[in-house]
Amino acid sequence: MRPRAAGPSVRRTGWRRLRLGLRRTFGRPRGAWTLAAPLLLQELALVGAGAAMTLLAARLGPAAVAAIGWVEVLAQMLHALIGAVAIGATVAAAQAVGAARRIDDARLTRRLQRRLSPLAADALALVGVGSLGLSLALWLLREPLVDTLLPGVEPAVRAHALAYLAGHIVADVPAGLVMVAAGLLRGMGRTAAATRIQLVMTASQLLLAAVCMHGLGWGVDGAALALVLSRLLALAVALRALAWLWPQPVAAATTRPARPATGRLRHVGRALLARWRRRGWRSLASRQARAVVRVGWPTAVESGFFHVGKLLTQALVAGSGTAALAANFIAFSICGFINIPGNALGHAGTTLIGQSLGAGRPRRAQAQLQRLHRSARRALIALALPVAAAAPALAALYSADAAVQRLAAQLVWLNALFIPVWAASFVLPAALRGAADTRHALAVATVGMWSCRVLAGWLLGVQAGWGVIGVWLGMFADWSLRGWLFHRRAESGRWLPPAA
Incomplete structure (x- = not known):
């Protein structure tokens, strides 16, 4: 008797087993990838937009590229x-959502x-004033700043830097408000918004930059204008996404036949202005603002140290020669794609941990932290292996110099070797921010x-003479130390609130 061929039910069972296996390996804790998936798209868009802006600037000449890059x-x-x-706002919003969900769904929205x-x-007022x-x-200091940090550059580079810096300065207020609004939405679990x-x-900046820089021939001035307009447009979208926090009265909605987008923006603007008139400068010292600052200021200092350290290590690499500097840039660009799932899961972890603790469920938060770390480590390894195998070919896309290609491939291989440590050193602290554990x-x-x-x-790069390899080994030592300390912190449970 011949065995029966595999029918649709058998195929469905095999597909179900595959999905369950992938979910057990990468899909824990439950809900992490639902929050992280939009953030993956966001990270990819940021990386692609950076490359596109570089190409647009490259058509204007090396002076424009140098100025915009600096x-x-x-x-x-x-x-x-x-x-x-913005991170402080994410944590405060996540904990508020978790606390509100202790009650029944009928009263949840109000x-x-x-x-x-x-x-x-209060968070928007704090960032707007700051x-x-x-x-x-x-x-007021833009010209002395450029002259101090770019001494002896060509007049064209200085002029382009001043023009683009002016655009960034004007765009800083709407950009800050957009970052805080996005942080609030992430804390609510609305990562798609x-x-x-x-x-x-991102899309509006690229489109406007292409039109203003090359279509209208405005060059770097066009890039600055595109920057400002894109931030203003994003601010309108962000305020509209937050409009449900201030529900319109039914009577106002029936007597005003304004378009929905315009009506929402006007309503949000009136609500924010009414609170500022009522509270004034006290909004900057309210209980909500203090909660945001309490989480945010250690993160601000940490980010400042991180960027200063990056500038110092870049200076160490620059002393190793042009080939080392080029290989360092190429390797960072390639490895940035590997880190995208870890960054997305870290942001999702901030929301999940904050909501669990806000709901008074510390054991659930501790289990989520462990599973999040495990999923991030496995996802990073799964992505790092094929990237490491293709490292020579990927490096060849950036440079035709054989020495640069070989050195960049070696750096990517080292990065893949240490990528399991990266999950503990960066994903764990991002998730621990959900518990406001930022001082540690x-x-x-x-x-x-x-x-x-x-x-x-x-010591390794300059004194021992290992060049860029030694500098990267120092970076991996930083990862290892951070990962070990954060893993101990996560296992100890000391990051949980005292009441837990």
Whole structure:
């Protein structure tokens, strides 16, 4: 008797087993990838937008590329301060959502609105005032800043840098408000809405930059204008996404036949202005604002140390020659794609841990942290292996120099070897921020940065003569120390609130 051929039910069973196996390997904790999937798209969009802007600037000549590239590096350091406040807003919103979900679903929406609307208003006011003050200071100091940090450059580079820096300064206020609004949405678990804001900002900047820089022939001035307009457009989308926090009265909705988008924006603007008139400068010292700053200031200092350390290690690499500097840039560009799942899961972990602790479920938060680390480690390894195998071919896409290709491939191979440690050193602290455990992260990052990444990188790269390989080994030592300390912190449970 011949065996029966595999029918549809057998095929469905095999597919179901495969899905269950993938879910057990990568899909824990439950809900992590649902939150992380939009963030993966956002990270890919950011990487692709950076490459596209480089190509647009390259058509204007090397002076424009150098000026725009330098301003972007400076802007990353400044935005790290605002990003820290956005992280504080994410944690505060996540814990508020978790606390509100202790009650029945019938009252959930109104409870969330009462908890989150003052938090959103005060966080936006805090960043708006802070960004405005920072922008005014930078505007007054922009010429001395360029002359100090770019001494002896060509007049064309200086002029382009001043023009693009002016655009960044004007765009700082709407950009800061967009970052905080996206952080609030991520804390609520609405990562798709936060990603939509980022995609609108990125796509509009690229489109406007192409039109203004090359279509209208405005060059770097066109790039600065595109930057400002894209941030304003993203701010409108962000405020519209937050409009449900301030529900419109039924009577107003029936008597005003305005278009939905315009009506929502006007309503949100009136709500924010009404709270500012009622509270004034006290909004910057409210309980909600203090909760955001309490989480955000250690993250701001940590980000500042991290960027300063990166600049110092770049200086160490620059002393090893042009080939080493080129290989360092290429390897970082390739390895950046490997880190995308880890970054997305870290952001998702902040939301999950914050919501679990806000709901008064510390055991669930501890289990989620362990499973999140396990999933991130496995996902990073699964992505690092094929990238390492294709490292020589990928390096050849960036440079035709055989020495640069060989050195870049070696750096990618080393990165793949240490990628399991990366999950503990970066995904764990991102998730621990959901418990507002940011001061410990600051202490660990400070020790690791200065004792390993800078000091060990200098000893191995410069003193021992290992060049860029030695500098990267110092970076991996930083990963290892951070990963060990954060793993101990996660296992100890000392990051949980005292009441837990």
